[in-house]
Amino acid sequence: MELKDKFGRKISYLRLAVTDRCNLRCKYCMPAQGIAIVPRKELLTYKEMYRIVRVLSELGVNKVRLTGGEPFVRKNFIHLLESLSFNNKLDQINITTNGALITNYISKLESLNINTINLSLDSLQKNKFAEITRRDVFEEVYKTLIALENSNLTVKVNMVVQSGVNTNEITDFIELSKTKNIAVRFIEEMPFNGKGQRHIKEVWNYNKILHHIQNYYPKVVSVKTEKTSTSHMYKIPDYKGTFGIIPAFTRTICNDCNRIRITATGMFKNCLFDGGVFNVRDFIRNGASDNDLKNLFIETVQGKPKNGFIAELNRTSKVSESMSTIGG
Numbered sequence: 001m002e003l004k005d006k007f008g009r010k011i012s013y014l015r016l017a018v019t020d021r022c023n024l025r026c027k028y029c030m031p032a033q034g035i036a037i038v039p040r041k042e043l044l045t046y047k048e049m050y051r052i053v054r055v056l057s058e059l060g061v062n063k064v065r066l067t068g069g070e071p072f073v074r075k076n077f078i079h080l081l082e083s084l085s086f087n088n089k090l091d092q093i094n095i096t097t098n099g100a101l102i103t104n105y106i107s108k109l110e111s112l113n114i115n116t117i118n119l120s121l122d123s124l125q126k127n128k129f130a131e132i133t134r135r136d137v138f139e140e141v142y143k144t145l146i147a148l149e150n151s152n153l154t155v156k157v158n159m160v161v162q163s164g165v166n167t168n169e170i171t172d173f174i175e176l177s178k179t180k181n182i183a184v185r186f187i188e189e190m191p192f193n194g195k196g197q198r199h200i201k202e203v204w205n206y207n208k209i210l211h212h213i214q215n216y217y218p219k220v221v222s223v224k225t226e227k228t229s230t231s232h233m234y235k236i237p238d239y240k241g242t243f244g245i246i247p248a249f250t251r252t253i254c255n256d257c258n259r260i261r262i263t264a265t266g267m268f269k270n271c272l273f274d275g276g277v278f279n280v281r282d283f284i285r286n287g288a289s290d291n292d293l294k295n296l297f298i299e300t301v302q303g304k305p306k307n308g309f310i311a312e313l314n315r316t317s318k319v320s321e322s323m324s325t326i327g328g
């Protein structure tokens with residue numbers, strides 16, 4: 001038994017949101033006052049998450065990314081990682097974090113064989129960082145970057161390219177990859193911010209970001225990546241690290257998509273742009289067996305839309321919810 005959709009795409013990657021809460025208030029992700037967080041009992045418990053991952057891993061999911069909200073905001077997040085690390089069907093356990101709370105956990109993460117940490121960092125300037133995140137924690141996050149770089153974890157830095165805000169730092173981020181063995185990834189901004197599409201004077205999409213970079217670095221070369229990768233990767237010759245661009249909004253990567261998502265409240269999503277397909281939490285709390293779960297997962301991925309545009313068209317509501325509730 002495996003998870004395959006009607007277009008023949010094999011599903012092997014789960015993005016699981018551990019919480020909808022966050023310690024930052026990034027402007028592109030949520031409003032200043034934050035989002036209406038759900039009561040704690042509506043969040044999946046760690047036991048439920050562990051079980052969902054186990055059942056999915058028996059259907060061929062071998063890679064899990066834990067995200068949120070901010071995963072390290074949830075109490076005892078390390079306990080979840082410990083239990084998942086016993087699942088030998090998983091080849092990779094990865095985490096996406098804002099890095100403000102994790103410096104003390106890095107050696108623990110190494111000992112649990114966590115593979116990749118995606119660190120969100122949108123500015124290398126303290127004041128601008130505070131303006132974007134609405135919190136003054138640049139120093140902590142930068143300290144995390146240095147500590148991660150010195151660890152045996154693979155490090156990716158995610159920078160959301162925000163027109164009129166941080167595009168003048170794109171090359172500074174590439175310079176980070178000169179001496180650091182990291183992958184910097186530029187992400188197209190999407191309207192998942194709690195309000196919907198913001199007014200943008202200049203659209204910074206994949207092509208514009210790439211041309212901007214090529215203007216500065218005519219010697220950019222592309223780097224081969226896995227077919228299912230969300231980013232197209234590049235390198236400046238002689239630089240230690242790499243950089244990539246994620247066409248999150250122009251959605252040119254859907255053909256090779258191998259991902260599903262489960263939100264912090266247990267909503268199953270076949271696509272980032274769909275509105276949620278069914279609630280796994282309620283199904284479990286109503287007494288579903290492992291077999292019931294497996295059958296439901298197999299049936300549900302059949303409805304995976306061909307691409308993010310079709311998913312968006314089929315929604316009943318506009319794309320405007322916060323990434324923090326979806327799990328980025």
Ligand code: SAM
Nearest residue numbers: 029068069070097098120158189190192323328
């Ligand atoms: N709090 C963690 C963090 O910031 O890394 C994990 C959750 S966050 C929602 C996951 C990723 O989604 C981050 O890299 C963040 O930059 C990205 N993200 C959030 N809102 C976005 C938006 N509107 N457009 C593009 N990326 C977004």
Ligand code: SF4
Nearest residue numbers: 022024026029069098
């Ligand atoms: Fe929090 Fe991450 Fe959203 Fe920023 S992007 S508000 S850190 S969930």
